[in-house]
Amino acid sequence: MSDSVVGPDEVDHIADLARVELDDDERALFAEQFGEILSYFETLDEVPETEREPELTNVMRPDNRRESLDRDDALKNAEETEDGQFKGPRVS
Amino acid sequence: MSHNAFITEVEIDGETGPLDGKTVAVKDNISTEGVRTTCGSAMLEEYVPPYDATVVEQLKRAGATIPGKTNMDEFGMGTTTETSAFGPTENPAAPGHVPGGSSGGSAAAVASGAADLALGTDTGGSVRCPAAFCGVVGIKPTYGLVSRYGLIAYANSLEQVGPLAPTVEEAAQLLEVIAGPDERDGTTHDVRDHGTDYEYAAAADGDVDGLEIGVPTELLEGAEETVVEQFWEAIEELEGQGASYHEVSLPSLEHAVEAYYVIAMSEASSNLARFDGVRYGNSGGYDGNWNETFAKAREEGFGEEVKRRILLGTYALSAGYHDKYYKKAQDARAWVQQDFDEALDDADVLASPTMPVTPFELGESLSDPLKMYLADANTTPVNLANLPAISVPVGDDNGLPVGLQLVGPAFGEKEIIRAGSALA
Numbered sequence: 001m002s003d004s005v006v007g008p009d010e011v012d013h014i015a016d017l018a019r020v021e022l023d024d025d026e027r028a029l030f031a032e033q034f035g036e037i038l039s040y041f042e043t044l045d046e047v048p049e050t051e052r053e054p055e056l057t058n059v060m061r062p063d064n065r066r067e068s069l070d071r072d073d074a075l076k077n078a079e080e081t082e083d084g085q086f087k088g089p090r091v092s
Numbered sequence: 093m094s095h096n097a098f099i100t101e102v103e104i105d106g107e108t109g110p111l112d113g114k115t116v117a118v119k120d121n122i123s124t125e126g127v128r129t130t131c132g133s134a135m136l137e138e139y140v141p142p143y144d145a146t147v148v149e150q151l152k153r154a155g156a157t158i159p160g161k162t163n164m165d166e167f168g169m170g171t172t173t174e175t176s177a178f179g180p181t182e183n184p185a186a187p188g189h190v191p192g193g194s195s196g197g198s199a200a201a202v203a204s205g206a207a208d209l210a211l212g213t214d215t216g217g218s219v220r221c222p223a224a225f226c227g228v229v230g231i232k233p234t235y236g237l238v239s240r241y242g243l244i245a246y247a248n249s250l251e252q253v254g255p256l257a258p259t260v261e262e263a264a265q266l267l268e269v270i271a272g273p274d275e276r277d278g279t280t281h282d283v284r285d286h287g288t289d290y291e292y293a294a295a296a297d298g299d300v301d302g303l304e305i306g307v308p309t310e311l312l313e314g315a316e317e318t319v320v321e322q323f324w325e326a327i328e329e330l331e332g333q334g335a336s337y338h339e340v341s342l343p344s345l346e347h348a349v350e351a352y353y354v355i356a357m358s359e360a361s362s363n364l365a366r367f368d369g370v371r372y373g374n375s376g377g378y379d380g381n382w383n384e385t386f387a388k389a390r391e392e393g394f395g396e397e398v399k400r401r402i403l404l405g406t407y408a409l410s411a412g413y414h415d416k417y418y419k420k421a422q423d424a425r426a427w428v429q430q431d432f433d434e435a436l437d438d439a440d441v442l443a444s445p446t447m448p449v450t451p452f453e454l455g456e457s458l459s460d461p462l463k464m465y466l467a468d469a470n471t472t473p474v475n476l477a478n479l480p481a482i483s484v485p486v487g488d489d490n491g492l493p494v495g496l497q498l499v500g501p502a503f504g505e506k507e508i509i510r511a512g513s514a515l516a
Contacts, residue, residue, distance in 0.1 A: 011403070018361060018406040019368075019383055020399055021391035030400060037404065037462055041350045044420035052426040059278035073142035077372035088370050089386075090379040 006034040095182045095191075097200040098160040102127050109155035111269060116151050117207035119198050120161040121168060122253065123242035124148055131244050132164040132176040132194075135373045135393030145242020146277070147211060147253050147270045154269045159207050162197030166395045167364065168215055168246040170194050171467050173222070174458055175397040182454065185227040186492050189451040192225030194218040195256065199226040202256050209266050213243060215251040216352050217446075217471025220483035223256055224446035224495025227485040229263045229516055230256045232471075234503050235478035236281040238267075239274035247359035250352070250475040260484060260513040264292035267505065286503040295506035296513035301334030303511055306439030310345040311470045315448035318489040323445045326486040326496045326515060333514050337443070340435050344427040345473050351424035352472035353465055354408050354417045360398075361405030367393065400461060425476045432477040436501045441511050444470050446483040446495035474499055482508045484516040 006014075008031045015022045022030070071084055080087040099120045104127065118124065121131045123141035125148075130136045144152070151158060165175040173196025174180045183191040184204035191200045195212025199222030202210050212219040214232035223230025231254045238253045245251070255266035268290055273280040283290060305327065312320055327337055369375030369389035376389040394402070408417035435442055448469055457464050474481045479502055483495040496515065500508040 006407075014403045014407050014410070015399075016387075017410065018402050019365070019387045019390060020394065020402060021384075021387040022399070023391070026396065026399065029396075030403060033400070033461060034404065034407075037465075038407075040462060041354055041408070041417055044347060044350055044354070044417065044424060047344075047347050047351075047420050047424045047427060050423045050426040050430065052422065056279065061275070069142055076142060077139055078370065079375045079377070086371050089375070089382060091382065 006038065007031055095184050095200045095204055096179055097162055097181050097197045097204065097206055099130055099132065099163050099178045099197070100128055101160040102158070104152070104158035106152040106155045106157060109153060110265065111151065111154040111156035114156050114209060115159045115207045116156040116266065117160055117162045117198055117201040117210040118148060118151070118158050119164055119195050119210070119212050121164060121213060121244045122148060122211060123244065124158070124161065127161065129161065129244065130178070132166045132178060133393065133395065133398070134177040135367050137177070137374070139372050141242070143242065146239035146274045148242065150270050162195070162201055162210060164197055165194035166398050167360070168194040168213060168218055169360070169397050169401050171217070171221055171464050172452060172457060173197060174454070175395055177395055180454055183226055183451055186225070186451050189453055189492065190225065192222035192447070192451065196222045198256050199223055199228055199230065202226070202228045202258060209262060210256040211253055211270070212256055213251055214254050214475065215247050216356060216475050217468050219254040219256060220446050220471050220481060220495070220497060221468070223483040224485070225451040225493060227488070227493035228256055228258055229260050229485070229512070230254060230483045231263050231267055231505070232474060232481045233267065233271065233505060234480040236279050237283065237480070237503065237505065238270050239277040239280050241274055241276040245363045247356040248363065249359060250356060260482070260509055260516050261293055261296035264296045264509045268292045281503070283503045288503055288506065292505055292509055295509045297510060298514045300330055300511055300514045303330070303335035303441070304439050305330065305335055305337040306340045306435050306442045307337055308342045308345060308435065308442055308444060309339050310342055311444035314469055315445050316450065319445045319448060319450065319494050322487045322489065322494040323496060327443060330511070330514055338439070340439070342431040342435055344424065344431040347424045348428050348473035348476055349465060349469050351421040351428070352468070352476055354421035355425065357401045357405030358409050358418050359405070361402045361409060364398070364402055369393070397461070428473050428476045429478070432473070432479060432499070440507055442499040444497050446470060446497040450489050450492035450494060470497060478502060480505045480508055482512045484512045486515060
């Protein structure tokens, strides 16, 4: 059933866009499965264009100062911090 | 037997209120201040939220004791609780079988008596499926009834926190505690602006005299024979109590599962971009090119199903494919909403089997993701339409529980609670 439109190279490209590294097994597995899943998604072609009523409205509030998370609490889960700030990986 | 229902067992005590003396287990994607909240993922194995979700504040204020954080499919992505990084949960009602998912730990905690009540979250059936599989009651509220503040997002436009309980009345009582507007979640509503109120427990009076039930034929077509038999027996029971039913066709439902998965995966690919290991979560301690560093941390932290959904969502939103997948899925969503609105003009509630199948054996379904997605055929349309639904236990097939789903109009929780309470 799989008319595999997505090969290992394309899986790699998507993984790159998504910032997820894959090992060889995952790359092969996804290349095998994505064709079948995507061809199932393609049955959406049969759906007629439908008018959409917006259900969501913007909810505004005055831009006043108020209490927020304590800095130490906000940094508590970070692996590395420096001078009260998050520290990202070193760029070589 | 623990059934591996909990990822973390603790005791968080509440104040005093309507839930005095009750234990309420909380799914592990709902933030608890000072108690780790993992989403069932190695990525968040050591994440300790610095604040409570609004629903957790509400539980504490109502006097509940939280006995632990329950196991779940990783980030809510699954129908069996087998994608958890903390191992699968066993179904207490059907040993050797899955409890359903993704809120499988919450349903198992209630079914085994480890907790009186539980909170789960429902993005495409994640409260109703485990309720059906474990023989308990679960409610997916109308979108906007319950605050999502502090819920770690998977697909924001679809998900709601919902109660699980042994009976409809107890589920309704817990819903009363967590329902209501929250200034920290701009999508919440006050139901009093929609011509109703929050008296949900009182609605569990079992009075179905004059109730008109619509039965969408599309939701019976793919169901197993024994499930369909149990379904009609439940409808007969409601008829015997004064309800009547008619069949109705909702052609849009044929496309609900694929629309749901395209939308949920697209939202997931964006929501889970935050997990880069810098502010929280697994970093792996890599240095070098930032993108490569993050990609390695995410390779380590995420399981296979999460990667699959992030990648498929990224693909569906990428240049050249957005119109083909995401835009068409939004059309399908609007179509499903129209179909439900029309069907609910002629019926008080719509009824179907909650799940088209009985619980899978542990390990049976992991290898075939598409098969797993198709099991959500009856639950996902309700999330697309933002409507409330309840799953009530209606019997079993050789010991494997079967659930009945009742869908109501927006903010019509009292309708589905009243109808459901005639059965459980």
